[in-house]
Amino acid sequence: MNNDLVTVKKSTTVIPETNRRAELWRRIKKNKLIYLMILPGILYFLIYKYLPMYGLIIAFQDYKPYLGISGSEWVGFEHFKRLFSEPDFWMIFGNTLFLFLLQLVIFFPIPIILALMLNEVRNHAFKRTVQTIIYIPHFMSWVIIVSICYVILTLDGGVVNGILESLGFQQINFLLSDEWFRPMYILQVIWREAGWGTIIFLAAIAAVDPQLYEAARMDGANRLQQMIHITLPAIKSVIVVLLILKIGDVLELGFEHIYLLLNSSNRNVAEIFDTYVYTTGLQQGQFSYSTAVGFFKGIVGLVLVMFANWLAKKSGEEGVY
Amino acid sequence: MVEDKSIGSRLFNWTNIILLTIISLLTILPFIHVVASSFATSAELAAKRFVLIPTEWSLAAYKYIFSTDTVLRALGVSVGVTFFGTLWSMLLSVLTAYGLSRRDLVGRRFIMFFIVFTMLFNGGMIPMFLVVKETGLLDSYLSLIIPVSINAFNMIILKSFFQGLPDGLEESAKIDGCNDFGILFRIVLPCSMPVLATISLFYAVTYWNTYMHAILYLNDASKWPIQVLLRQIVVLAGGMNYDGANYTDVPPPEQTVKMAVIVVATIPVLLVYPFLQKHFAKGALLGSMKE
Numbered sequence: 001m002n003n004d005l006v007t008v009k010k011s012t013t014v015i016p017e018t019n020r021r022a023e024l025w026r027r028i029k030k031n032k033l034i035y036l037m038i039l040p041g042i043l044y045f046l047i048y049k050y051l052p053m054y055g056l057i058i059a060f061q062d063y064k065p066y067l068g069i070s071g072s073e074w075v076g077f078e079h080f081k082r083l084f085s086e087p088d089f090w091m092i093f094g095n096t097l098f099l100f101l102l103q104l105v106i107f108f109p110i111p112i113i114l115a116l117m118l119n120e121v122r123n124h125a126f127k128r129t130v131q132t133i134i135y136i137p138h139f140m141s142w143v144i145i146v147s148i149c150y151v152i153l154t155l156d157g158g159v160v161n162g163i164l165e166s167l168g169f170q171q172i173n174f175l176l177s178d179e180w181f182r183p184m185y186i187l188q189v190i191w192r193e194a195g196w197g198t199i200i201f202l203a204a205i206a207a208v209d210p211q212l213y214e215a216a217r218m219d220g221a222n223r224l225q226q227m228i229h230i231t232l233p234a235i236k237s238v239i240v241v242l243l244i245l246k247i248g249d250v251l252e253l254g255f256e257h258i259y260l261l262l263n264s265s266n267r268n269v270a271e272i273f274d275t276y277v278y279t280t281g282l283q284q285g286q287f288s289y290s291t292a293v294g295f296f297k298g299i300v301g302l303v304l305v306m307f308a309n310w311l312a313k314k315s316g317e318e319g320v321y
Numbered sequence: 322m323v324e325d326k327s328i329g330s331r332l333f334n335w336t337n338i339i340l341l342t343i344i345s346l347l348t349i350l351p352f353i354h355v356v357a358s359s360f361a362t363s364a365e366l367a368a369k370r371f372v373l374i375p376t377e378w379s380l381a382a383y384k385y386i387f388s389t390d391t392v393l394r395a396l397g398v399s400v401g402v403t404f405f406g407t408l409w410s411m412l413l414s415v416l417t418a419y420g421l422s423r424r425d426l427v428g429r430r431f432i433m434f435f436i437v438f439t440m441l442f443n444g445g446m447i448p449m450f451l452v453v454k455e456t457g458l459l460d461s462y463l464s465l466i467i468p469v470s471i472n473a474f475n476m477i478i479l480k481s482f483f484q485g486l487p488d489g490l491e492e493s494a495k496i497d498g499c500n501d502f503g504i505l506f507r508i509v510l511p512c513s514m515p516v517l518a519t520i521s522l523f524y525a526v527t528y529w530n531t532y533m534h535a536i537l538y539l540n541d542a543s544k545w546p547i548q549v550l551l552r553q554i555v556v557l558a559g560g561m562n563y564d565g566a567n568y569t570d571v572p573p574p575e576q577t578v579k580m581a582v583i584v585v586a587t588i589p590v591l592l593v594y595p596f597l598q599k600h601f602a603k604g605a606l607l608g609s610m611k612e
């Protein structure tokens with residue numbers, strides 16, 4: 001990709017302007033079928049990705065569906081002002097941040113530990129069986145994951161409350177409780193994604209030079225010491241990159257997942273920006289206000305991704321974008 | 322590698338194996354419990370709560386869910402959306418990816434940026450809803466397919482793969498008088514079967530699991546795919562409802578019935594899973610490589 005650019009730049013200094021244009025035009029014409037090929041894809045991105053970005057201007061209007069974008073009244077930053085003065089804003093902000101920290105502190109290390117453990121298994125059939133099993137939940141929709149948790153946790157004949165009862169404890173209404181929402185959320189994330197998350201770390205571990213282990217054994221390092229002093233440092237750069245990617249992802253906590261768990265009794269801990277956009281926008285019809293909320297979230301997300309990428313480059317890792 | 326036979330090493334091995342076994346069991350037991358319960362009688366499930374192998378097998382739950390055509394129709398919708406959606410997405414993704422894999426394409430860098438940017442920023446839910454509405458897709462099955470035609474990530478995986486193919490392939494086809502479409506469909510695609518299988522499966526799983534778009538764009542309950550119906554039967558009918566609608570006048574379905582609906586919504590994914598697991602893992606790695 002870079003080479004192309006270099007040759008084009010070089011040629012500009014030698015070939016006169018008119019020739020350069022003709023040359024460019026010749027190259028474009030030569031590939032006219034290729035442009036035809038990518039046309040449907042480009043149209044898709046224009047209509048369903050860029051047109052909604054244009055639609056963000058309704059965040060600065062008092063948008064009425066029957067008046068359209070051109071006929072609706074402009075209100076400037078009115079909706080953003082409302083968002084920041086809304087008492088719910090800080091609750092939503094806090095919830096988003098808390099769930100993100102759960103992801104970072106509790107979820108993030110688990111695939112690394114699992115990958116290290118899998119790497120130590122010498123029996124290939126066993127290793128493959130474990131991998132096959134722990135990848136499965138990744139392919140289940142959130143509806144299935146949440147539904148299974150629902151039938152297991154419900155008061156109405158669920159197995160967990162059955163066990164609690166038989167052990168003489170009080171039953172717990174996990175699904176309608178605000179204390180249990182966060183543990184339930186993070187456990188479901190772990191169940192669905194931890195196994196799948198090992199793939200990238202396993203690949204990184206596979207690239208470690210076996211001679212390093214040889215040398216460590218000569219020095220009398222046991223298996224645990226080899227794991228901590230050889231494998232872990234060797235995959236450090238992969239860990240750093242993924243950690244940074246995760247930071248850029250703060251606001252992507254999964255609308256589908258949380259919307260399934262959300263109800264009026266856990267709203268104070270479960271409402272996040274995406275669910276708030278859905279309820280204020282599509283259920284209450286406040287199109288402009290909810291678009292402003294979504295816009296705010298999108299900008300913060302973009303800034304975080306840029307920041308994370310800059311951090312990656314600064315720490316000596318390759319950037320991601 | 323020389324095997325270390327010391328006691329410490331063996332202890333380490335066994336601890337590791339036992340822990341991994343427990344983790345695998347914890348992962349898979351809920352699924353087994355649900356499948357087993359769906360074949361148990363309501364009485365047995367109510368009494369024992371936890372069933373791994375039913376003592377008395379019963380198809381009552383399945384007979385019940387298939388006694389009306391609601392579940393069947395939702396399954397039909399999901400099968401149709403998955404089949405046509407995957408075909409459509411693959412067609413568009415392959416065309417775009419192949420075009421962008423050609424190094425001599427003028428404007429390639431700009432177009433790539435144009436696409437990658439959509440992975441970083443988007444218009445969000447409401448403007449997207451308005452575009453879907455304006456393009457006339459509301460309450461149409463197409464609303465589950467057209468707005469997600471191309472997944473930029475999948476497209477980039479395909480593009481990287483096409484770029485990695487030897488240039489000689491295309492050159493020889495050109496000498497034989499093939500045009501660009503001929504090269505793509507007769508030369509490039511037959512050499513790309515593994516990656517095509519992987520990406521098709523990524524798309525198919527996404528379409529099968531589609532849920533958010535259905536609740537956003539489909540008001541007509543008769544058009545719901547299985548995932549939305551599943552949520553309706555298990556989550557909403559159980560009182561965890563946030564829609565403001567009142568479902569309390571309908572008696573909640575029995576546990577075994579809920580289990581059976583979960584199984585029906587899960588089975589298709591599990592059926593293709595074992596055959597293509599290795600492709601999935603490869604695809605995930607391809608995807609994680611720097612573009």
